[in-house]
Amino acid sequence: MRAVGFEQFGGPDVLKVVDRPLPVPGPGQVRVRVTAAAVNPTDLLLRAGDLAAAMAGQEPPHTPGMDASGVVDAVGDGVDLGVGEPVMAFVNPFHAGGGAQAEYVVVPRDQVVAAPRGLDLRDVAGLPMNGLTANLALSLLDLPEAATLAVTGATGALGGYVVQLAKHRGLRVVADAAARDRDLVHGLGADLVVPRAEATADLAGAYRAAVPEGADAIVDAAVIGADALGVVKDGGQFVKCRPHELASERGITVQGVLVLTHPATRPALEELAALAEKGVLTLRTAEVLAPERAPEAHRRLEAGGVRGRLILAF
Incomplete structure (x- = not known):
């Protein structure tokens, strides 16, 4: 073959x-x-x-x-x-x-x-792969309804699925995007779209201008790393989407998502298929x-x- x-x-x-x-x-x-x-x-x-x-x-x-x-x-x-x-x-x-x-x-x-x-x-x-990764990231966070989730890389496949799944689960979603992608990210369901910072060091400032108290959690689909920690409030949560070292600060819980370790692959795939069929996932x-x-x-x-x-x- x-x-x-x-x-x-x-x-x-x-x-x-x-x-x-x-x-x-x-x-x-x-x-x-x-x-x-x-x-x-x-x-x-x-x-x-x-x-x-x-x-x-x-x-x-x-x-x-x-x-x-x-x-x-x-x-x-x-x-x-x-x-x-x-x-x-x-x-x-x-x-x-x-x-x-x-x-x-x-x-x-x-x-x-x-x-x-x-x-x-x-x-x-x-x-399958990006959908499972998004599903696992949100399962690790286990946020209550109406909690604020930040998403980097929302224009990408993984980030886009995180936005749509998070909205389906009743979360408030804030994501960053360049001007040309604002409509795309809004269309995926983000409640707030903040301007994409020219330098990642400005990322936290851009998010905090929109959410002064800080997000309850972030899924770092764009693999920004340490410069995205400032987006999260004290004691919040951070999900890494690549296996890189990241030191915590301000009591933030840092977890990594590895799709090969998904504990319930088949039920998650069935849910993803059903949501795609209904148009919840694009x-x-x-x-x-x-x-x-x-x-x-x-x-x-x-x-x-x-x-x-x-x-x-x-």
Whole structure:
């Protein structure tokens, strides 16, 4: 089968379309014939070698990708999904079978659910990984209704889902955006949109002008880090979306979100699919590309400014 893969770590041009063996589902597993797979920041880290330790002992080519859509192609014993059923799946790329960017993937039953009805499967491919991350971030915070949540990176896929899920859960959402993106962020549901500061050191001042008491919590989807701590009130909460060191201050609780540790993947995916079907979550696709254009997708994502997901269609 065809897959996006690389033999060695490096820049975007190490990515090629390679041939990999057709995976066979075992008990409790599902094989998905992939319609589309999204490109995400973890793919860039994986390809560059920043996550090489997690790939130790695996033979190349390595295939990136953490979320896919498609149809059930085959199932192992004990699986209650039917062949031909449209599905979306969360895929762990840190194992010998590789990630989602392939014509076929095998995943545990608990990582695949029915796709939201009435939506293009190519758009659906952009939901699982970022949606699960947003879901886990809000679960870690466990904020009461009407609490104030700040969100950096709201124009991105992860930040956008955080905004929409937070509003669905009754939170007051404040997010920052450049002038060109204000309507987008308001449209996602943010109650307040503060001007994007030219320097991250001014971020706290911009938020405090809108929310003088400080936010109850922040989801730092833009990976601002320490300069975003000032957005949060004393004793508030901070969720990191990358595994970097961040010292607390003023009694702020700092937690990291790692989607691979989600304690309830299947129920969360089912909720995300239902919310997308109802229009609560907006599936934003920037462009659909052929697998051969994976290097271009990586370069564009690295450059920043992409609004929506870059999708590889198989």
